[in-house]
Amino acid sequence: MIGILLAKKIFLSFLRNSSKIIHRILKQLSIMRDLKEYVTHCIDELKSIGIEPGRILTLEINTRARKRWGACSPEYDEKGNIIGYNISINKLLLDEKIPEKALKNTIIHELLHSCKGCLTHKNQWKNLAEKVRMELGYDIRRVGSSDHKGIAIEIPSKPPKYIIRCQSCGETYSRKRKSKVVDHPELYRCGKCKGKLERVR
Ligand SMILES: [Zn+2]
Ligand SMILES: [Zn+2]
Numbered sequence: 001m002i003g004i005l006l007a008k009k010i011f012l013s014f015l016r017n018s019s020k021i022i023h024r025i026l027k028q029l030s031i032m033r034d035l036k037e038y039v040t041h042c043i044d045e046l047k048s049i050g051i052e053p054g055r056i057l058t059l060e061i062n063t064r065a066r067k068r069w070g071a072c073s074p075e076y077d078e079k080g081n082i083i084g085y086n087i088s089i090n091k092l093l094l095d096e097k098i099p100e101k102a103l104k105n106t107i108i109h110e111l112l113h114s115c116k117g118c119l120t121h122k123n124q125w126k127n128l129a130e131k132v133r134m135e136l137g138y139d140i141r142r143v144g145s146s147d148h149k150g151i152a153i154e155i156p157s158k159p160p161k162y163i164i165r166c167q168s169c170g171e172t173y174s175r176k177r178k179s180k181v182v183d184h185p186e187l188y189r190c191g192k193c194k195g196k197l198e199r200v201r
Contacts, residue, residue, distance in 0.1 A: 032094050032095070032096075033094040033095075033096060035059055035061060035089055035094060036059060038103060038107055039056070039059055039107055039111070042108050043111060045108075046108065046111060046112075046132070046136075049131065051112070051115060051131065051132070053111045054114035054116070055084035055114075056086075056087055056114065057084035057085060059086075060086065060088035060089070061088070062089065062090050063091045065088075065090050068090060069090045069093060070088065070089045070107070070109060070110045071088045071110065072085050072087050072088075072110040072111070073085065089110070090106070101138075105138050105139060105140050108132060108136075108140050109129075112125055112132070115128060129141070160175060160176055160201075162174065162177075162178070162182045163175075163199070163200050163201040164181060164182070165197065166193065166195040166196070166197055167196045167198055168195025169195055171190055171193070173191075181197070185198055
């Protein structure tokens with residue numbers, strides 16, 4: 001009898017735990033926004049004010065970009081005519097913790113590049129961007145930094161390749177590329193205390 005009760009107890013706690021795990025997995029899945037849904041919605045919004053985006057061939061979620069929020073690149077046929085556009089959006093923007101507006105601003109920005117004569121941020125693109133700002137309220141200025149999107153997220157940056165350290169005060173200076181100070185730190189002095197410098201990475 002006790003054995004059966006124990007088995008029942010174990011079975012019930014197993015059920016409870018597994019439903020917790022399933023719940024957690026479902027929650028994780030729902031954190032990601034559906035890019036296609038948003039793009040469709042944004043296309044409709046543009047059409048509603050008379051802007052006709054080009055043919056979108058592929059939608060890609062970019063998981064590697066560090067500084068880029070989105071991109072729109074044309075695809076050409078053998079004769080050099082544009083047959084459509086590929087749009088990619090930074091995965092970070094699909095996170096539900098990021099304001100929806102940031103994602104939509106980026107999508108609209110890229111969709112505008114697919115309009116006629118809008119590959120660059122010049123005249124025609126600028127005109128449409130202004131129209132979108134006036135009529136739909138999207139601020140899709142060229143600058144891709146987070147402050148222009150009203151979001152405070154940090155895109156993880158690459159760790160510096162080289163690090164120079166002051167032997168006296170310990171101040172460190174990081175450099176992404178090779179330079180004179182990277183090659184010959186002994187020729188330079190610390191900006192803070194004029195101490196001798198050494199390369200530690
Ligand atoms: Zn752009
Ligand atoms: Zn120093």
